[in-house]
Amino acid sequence: MNIQEFIDNFAAQFDDTDAEVFNADTKFKQLDEWSSLAALSIIAMVDDEYDVIIKGNDIIESDTIQDLFERIEKKR
Amino acid sequence: MSQLTIDKVRIAGMSACVPATVEDNRTLPIYKDENEALKVIASTGIKRHHKVDAGVTASDLTVNAVESILHDLGWEPQDVDCFAYVCTSRDYIAPQTACVLQDRLKLRSDCCVFDLPFGCSGWVYGMSIVGSMMSHGTLKRGILVAAETNTQNRNPRDTTVRPLFGDAATATALVFDSENARPMNFMYGVDGSGFDAVWAPYGGMRNPVTAEALEEKEVSPGVYRRGIDMIVNGMDVFGFAIKQPPRSIKELIETFSIDVETVDLLLLHQANKFIDEKIRKSIKVPAEKTPYCLEEYGNVTSASIPLTMVSRCREQLAGEPKHCIACGFGVGLAWASMEFYAGDVIISDVIIY
Numbered sequence: 001m002n003i004q005e006f007i008d009n010f011a012a013q014f015d016d017t018d019a020e021v022f023n024a025d026t027k028f029k030q031l032d033e034w035s036s037l038a039a040l041s042i043i044a045m046v047d048d049e050y051d052v053i054i055k056g057n058d059i060i061e062s063d064t065i066q067d068l069f070e071r072i073e074k075k076r
Numbered sequence: 077m078s079q080l081t082i083d084k085v086r087i088a089g090m091s092a093c094v095p096a097t098v099e100d101n102r103t104l105p106i107y108k109d110e111n112e113a114l115k116v117i118a119s120t121g122i123k124r125h126h127k128v129d130a131g132v133t134a135s136d137l138t139v140n141a142v143e144s145i146l147h148d149l150g151w152e153p154q155d156v157d158c159f160a161y162v163c164t165s166r167d168y169i170a171p172q173t174a175c176v177l178q179d180r181l182k183l184r185s186d187c188c189v190f191d192l193p194f195g196c197s198g199w200v201y202g203m204s205i206v207g208s209m210m211s212h213g214t215l216k217r218g219i220l221v222a223a224e225t226n227t228q229n230r231n232p233r234d235t236t237v238r239p240l241f242g243d244a245a246t247a248t249a250l251v252f253d254s255e256n257a258r259p260m261n262f263m264y265g266v267d268g269s270g271f272d273a274v275w276a277p278y279g280g281m282r283n284p285v286t287a288e289a290l291e292e293k294e295v296s297p298g299v300y301r302r303g304i305d306m307i308v309n310g311m312d313v314f315g316f317a318i319k320q321p322p323r324s325i326k327e328l329i330e331t332f333s334i335d336v337e338t339v340d341l342l343l344l345h346q347a348n349k350f351i352d353e354k355i356r357k358s359i360k361v362p363a364e365k366t367p368y369c370l371e372e373y374g375n376v377t378s379a380s381i382p383l384t385m386v387s388r389c390r391e392q393l394a395g396e397p398k399h400c401i402a403c404g405f406g407v408g409l410a411w412a413s414m415e416f417y418a419g420d421v422i423i424s425d426v427i428i429y
Contacts, residue, residue, distance in 0.1 A: 036236070037119050040314045044354065053319050056311030 001050065001076070006069050009049050013041040024066040029059075042068075052076055078264045079331055082207040086257035086417075088217075089249040090393075091145035091424035092386040093137040094126040094242070094373060101125075106235040106298070116239055121349025125242025125374030127227045134165045134223040135173050135180070137245035137429055142181055142219060144424040145247045151217065153182040158218035159189040160206045162198035162378045164407075165225040166191065177221075188215060195274070196345045196406025198222055198378030200414050203248070204262045210252050218250040222378040226306075229276060231292070233300035237308050240348060242374035246382035249422075258397065260416040261332045265324050270409035273312040278303035313406070317351045321405045321413075322358040328401065328413040329359075336360060341389060343402040346370035346380035355403070377406065386423050393421040 003024055011022040017033045028034060039059050046054050052075045054068075062068040101123055107113040117123055128137070138161070146153060159181075161174040168176075172191040183189065188209070194201050199222040206220045223245035230237045278289035289303030301307065321344070329336060342361040344352045346369060356366045367388040369380070376383055381402050385393060392398055397419030405411035 036310055037115065039311055040119075040350065043311060043315050044318060044350075047315075047318055053315040055315055056309050059311060 001069065001073050003066070003069055006072075007065055009045055010042065010065055013038060013045055022065065024064065024069070026065050027063050028065055028068075029063070046072055050076065077327060077331065080204055080208065080262040082204065082211045082260045082262070084213070084252055084254045084257050085207045085210045085250055085260065086253050087248055087421050088251045089145045089149045089422035089424070090246065090382055090386050091141045091148070091427070092244060092246045092379070092383050093140040093144070093427040093429050094244045095128040095132060095137065096428050097127045097129055098124050099127050101239045104239060106233075106238055119348075119350050120240060121368065121371055122240055122374045123371045125227075126244065128225050128243045132225075132429075133167050133228075134163050134225045134243070134245055135167050135177055137225070137243070138177060138221050138223045138247070139180055140427045140429050141223075141245045141247040142221065144427055145219075145249050145422070148422050148424045149249055151249070154184050155217050156183050156187055156219055157215040158206060158209060159183055159187055160192055160202055160218070160220050161190070162192045162194050162202045162220065162222040163224055164193050164195055165223075165228055166193070194378055194410070195224075195408065196347070196375075196377045196380070197404035197408065197410045197412045199246075199248070199381045200262070200402055200404040200412040201264075201410075202378070203260065203414060203416075204412070206250060207260055210250055213252055213254070216252045220248040220250060222246045222248070222382050224377040224379055226375070226377060229306045231301045231305040233292070234305065235298050236310055237306070240375050242376050244373060244376040244379040244383050246379045246386060248382055258417040260414060261328065262412060262414045263324055263328045263331060265320060265411045267316070267320070267409045270312065270316060272307075273309045273316060273409055274306070274407040276304060276306045314351060316409050317347055317405060318354045320409070320411050321355050321403050324405070324411050324413045325355070325359050325401060325403050328415060332415055334401070334415055338399050339401055340365060340398040341392065341400045342366045343381050343384055343400055345404045345406060346373070346375055346384060347406065348375065378404070385418075387426050390423040393418050393423060395419060
């Protein structure tokens with residue numbers, strides 16, 4: 001897994017937030033556009049792109065995109 | 077893999093009843109503005125749902141649905157040999173609601189009646205259970221009810237569930253028919269480690285009702301629940317729903333050598349459009365073969381597949397047998413997929429009660 005590719009995939013789930021806002025240290029749950037629907041889009045993207053099903057707790061316990069990335073890597 | 081094939085039983089008729097009161101998701105008081113509401117509607121596909129008034133139960137809706145299909149089929153209540161009630165919103169903790177319904181519907185006192193407390197997978201499980209019993213040939217006519225009043229066991233101030241779930245009752249009439257019925261094939265699945273993905277923690281024997289369990293608390297900003305209310309952990313359910321149902325349907329297709337090209341109808345539990353479209357696309361069934369009724373009725377758990385057939389497939393199912401795949405999935409976590417043919421089915425109008 002490549003972190004930059006993951007950040008790009010992550011950013012693609014947001015319509016109103018500029019892609020430049022996203023980096024490994026982005027605290028994604030603090031974004032204005034973050035919502036429960038955004039969370040579902042992330043879960044679907046991770047399934048499509050990485051063939052991993054993450055749980056609600058993986059999102060709840062991750063602060064940054066890097067945190068979530070590391071959790072997914074462990075599940076692969 | 078647990079699989080089952082049932083022969084000599086077919087669907088003769090279907091009916092549904094929904095309560096008259098409609099909640100429109102655009103105007104629910106749980107959103108900060110209509111824009112937010114429209115965003116949720118765009119993603120879930122659910123525009124409104126029907127909701128029972130205080131005092132009306134799933135069994136009340138059921139009586140209407142059953143009486144309607146008995147009438148339209150020209151059956152008398154005494155003709156029914158087997159009656160199964162798939163429902164978790166039971167009338168009383170005891171007895172089984174099916175017993176109460178035997179008397180209300182005037183079914184015979186030697187009729188085989190029982191409850192099946194399944195959720196979203198319930199219609200498919202119920203078809204396999206009732207179909208299997210009837211396939212022996214002595215129970216000639218059966219009624220499978222799939223009913224739920226989701227608005228009664230969820231908190232109206234729980235923003236995570238209110239826009240999604242509705243109330244409905246359905247009746248599926250089955251007949252033993254050794255000449256015209258084609259085999260029905262089933263596959264099952266369960267993941268009990270996800271028991272708390274959709275659950276009501278209080279009110280059973282593990283956590284009995286206490287004064288505290290009846291107190292409403294704000295569990296997260298804007299989300300209020302009592303201990304006895306149903307909790308739906310949306311993220312875990314979603315992760316489950318995009319993985320297991322497609323896998324289950326693929327297992328069904330492989331095990332029973334189904335040519336997907338010949339499938340006329342893919343009947344999915346009406347969870348929400350986002351989930352169901354992901355399932356449909358992974359099975360590669362075209363949109364026009366995948367009917368939806370969730371925009372009008374929301375997620376009505378075990379009733380959702382039969383309600384889709386009653387409200388959206390009446391003409392198709394009235395003619396030559398259609399090749400169908402159905403998949404129910406949810407609380408448990410439990411799921412089941414089936415292949416069947418349905419034709420010459422008498423379908424009553426949806427009753428508004």
